[in-house]
Amino acid sequence: MSKGLPKRSEDYSLWYNELVKRADLAENSAVRGCMVIKPYGYSIWEKMQAELDRMFKETGHTNAYFPLFIPKSFLSKEASHVEGFAKECAVVTHYRLKNAEDGSGVIVDPEAKLEEELIVRPTSETVIWSTYKNWIQSYRDLPLLVNQWANVVRWEMRTRLFLRTAEFLWQEGHTAHATKEEAQAETAQMLNIYAQFAEEFMAMPVVKGRKTENERFAGADDTLCIEAMMQDGKALQAGTSHFLGQNFAKAFDVKFATKEGGLEYVWGTSWGVSTRLMGALIMAHSDDNGLVLPPKLAPIQVVIVPIYKGDDQLNAISEKAKEIMVALRKAGISVKYDDRDTHKPGWKFAEYELKGVPLRIGIGPRDLENGTIELARRDNLTKETFDLSSQAIEEKIGNLLTEIQDSIYKKAFDFREEKITEVNSWDEFQTTLENKGGFLSAHWDGSSETEDKIKELTKATIRCIPLDQKEESGTCVFSGKPSKGRVLFAKAY
RNA sequence: CGGGGUGUAGCGUAGCCCGGUAUCGCGCCACAUUUGGGAUGUGGAGGUCGUAGGUUCGAAUCCUGCCACCCCGACCA
Missing domain, CATH: 3.30.110.30 (C-terminal domain of ProRS)
Incomplete structure (x- = not known):
């Protein structure tokens, strides 16, 4: 592996691809168009999930799970919806394999053809609305506020890690309401949650807006979105929230008895963000040295690297490092102490820079003598010597993490404004x-x-x-x- | 799916035009010296040359099919 990352200014997409692989976020898999999300990349996604999930629950939503497979007939019930997805659907046609007679391996058993073919979900509106028909009878059953975390498949021609893959992970919220106004308010509310998440946690400024008819979700009456600006001057749609009107209610005959004794179609919304956010996060902040992660989403917020000669020094440093680690963890800060002696400090510095760890603490013999540590910020690559007796370490680090979070947001914001x-x-x-x-x-x-x-x-x-x-x-x-x-x-x- | 390119050790590559069993760097293993920004030396392991056929005494090299990946188009969150 060569040392340097390609430069953004020279080849932006090469830089992106290399960064994703070298920072251990994801790699291409044996299956065309599908990626393996590696442990480090997945732990960032888990942090995103955790925050979003909390925000969904705070606004009254609950999680559920609907099937991966959708009967083909469901998809055609809403005309514009099927038109929007038909070209990129994976289809299951058989349910059994058997050994080839010539011993060449397994083949699809032609006897095992499905009566009705199944579509691997590209999105779940249809299965969910077919279920909602049974769940909703009265205004008392409304609103219905459900979210699911799932994988979906869209058979893309050209794929790129995180930005566009044939299979991706996402959440899809599907809600049903008694009135148009309430459904529209829900659509707006969820858009605001996405915007808040992007800005507060991803430190990524977004423009809230409405899609034109051309760009609207197939099956929606109105699509709201958040749009972010990447460092190469291209925009990226980071999340969408759809007002579905009564389209799916009509397609799946979902009616409810009103308080007044009438019978009306319910109003729907759906909204989602995907692992594409990982791509946005990478492209929003990272530099030619590697990933830059906002502290609020960094799996490791602080890494401690000992600099030592011999076991005696290491032991003394470890004692100090562990003391610091305990104090930081108590304050809710995630810390890793990297005392591996298989790699030298310089190697570790470069490694954690590549992986975007927001803060690095270096402790060497000189620090032990002076009662100091070295603090290095990933976002602006500055270093300072911190006197441990001047302030509580957890306070100092906590403040620095906040400052980094604010600072990378501001940098991204200024960049976006300029663009x-x-x-x-x-x-x-x-x-x-x-x-x-x-x-x-x-x-x-x-x-x-x-x-x-x-x-x-x-x-x-x-x-x-x-x-x-x-x-x-x-x-x-x-x-x-x-x-x-x-x-x-x-x-x- | 159209046009172009690539596929050789874990990664990046040379060799291919002009056929004779594969080069270099990184990484890996061992030992020694090292450790405040990707250490150095010595020794070592690792390859059905994407895959299936064909031509040939002999194929990484020539021919054909297939597969995968990259770039450019059409499609998309």
């Missing part, structure tokens, strides 16, 4: 997209035709109509037709 450009002419649109990238805030006439045409010409799409869009009359950057406000265009992942 939003208001453009007012087609010429400016093209030049900016070409030379600077990022979000282009531009007037749009509201038509799908214009959106398609712009995509065809520049590969940029409308990432969203920001929820905080200012009313401002102008003319469409492409067609010159009147427009009521600016939308965000960008090239996207």
Whole structure:
């Protein structure tokens, strides 16, 4: 393994691919398009899950689990939904294998063809709504607020670790409500939770917005999203929340008796974030030395590396290190003491930098003498000597972790702000997209035709109509037709 | 799925045009000296050259099929 990582400035996607592999986050598997999420990568995902799960439960949702397989007939019940997913579904056609007669191995038993083929879920609206039909009879059964953590399969042509894989992990919330307003409020609430999670935990600023008709989820009346800006100037959709109207209720005949004695279709929402967030996290903060993790999601927040000659020194240092470790753990900070003597300190420094551990404590003989430790920050690569008698260690480290969390958010925020450009002419649109990238805030006439045409010409799409869009009359950057406000265009992942 | 490229030890590669059983670096193992930013030396282990056929006395090398991966398009969270 060569030492350095490729440079972002030279080959961004190579940098990303190498970083994912070298930081032990994930690797390609024996199965095309599917990845193995390695223990270190998975522990970051677990931290994300834990926070999101807590937030879902705090807002009244409970977890459940629905089947991986969906009868083919279910998928076709909602017309636009099936159209949206048909091209990327894996299909189970048989249920048995047998030994080949020529001894060449196992073959699919042609006798064991399924009556009705099963689709490996690309998303679960259909199975879930077919179940909700039985769960919902009265307004008293509403709202129904369910989430599931699951894997889904979308047979993608081109895959990239975390960003787009044939199988990925996600959570999908599926709720049912008595009124349109309540379902819309739920859609907005969950979007806000995603935005809060992204900003507070991932330290990644996002734009909250609404998808255009072209980009909307198949089967939804309205799709809200959070969009993030990556370091190469491309946008990444980090989460979506859909208002499903009564589309699935009608498709699966889910009605409820109202308080007034009427019978009405329920209103639905669905919302999800996936392991794609891992890709967003990596691309939002990391640098040419490796991963940079926000303390709130780092599996290891602090690593202690001893610098020593001989067992006597190591023993003395270990004693100090363990003392510090106990104090930090008591304060809820996750610490690893790396006293392996199979690797030298310099090697460990580079290794933990690659893996994005936010803080490193170095303790050597000089420190023991002086009652100090060396503190090195991953985010800005600065070091300081800390006098242990000046302040409680857990307080010092706690403050530093908070500061790092804030600091990487601010850095990402400033970067994102710098990458939003208001453009007012087609010429400016093209030049900016070409030379600077990022979000282009531009007037749009509201038509799908214009959106398609712009995509065809520049590969940029409308990432969203920001929820905080200012009313401002102008003319469409492409067609010159009147427009009521600016939308965000960008090239996207 | 279209166009281009690649596949040789755990990883990265040379060799392929011009056929003769495989090069180098990292990593791994042992020992010694080292340890405040990826240590050094000496010795050692490890390869059905993606896979299945074909041509040939002989194939990593030439030919054909298949598979996987990468880049560029169409599709997508």
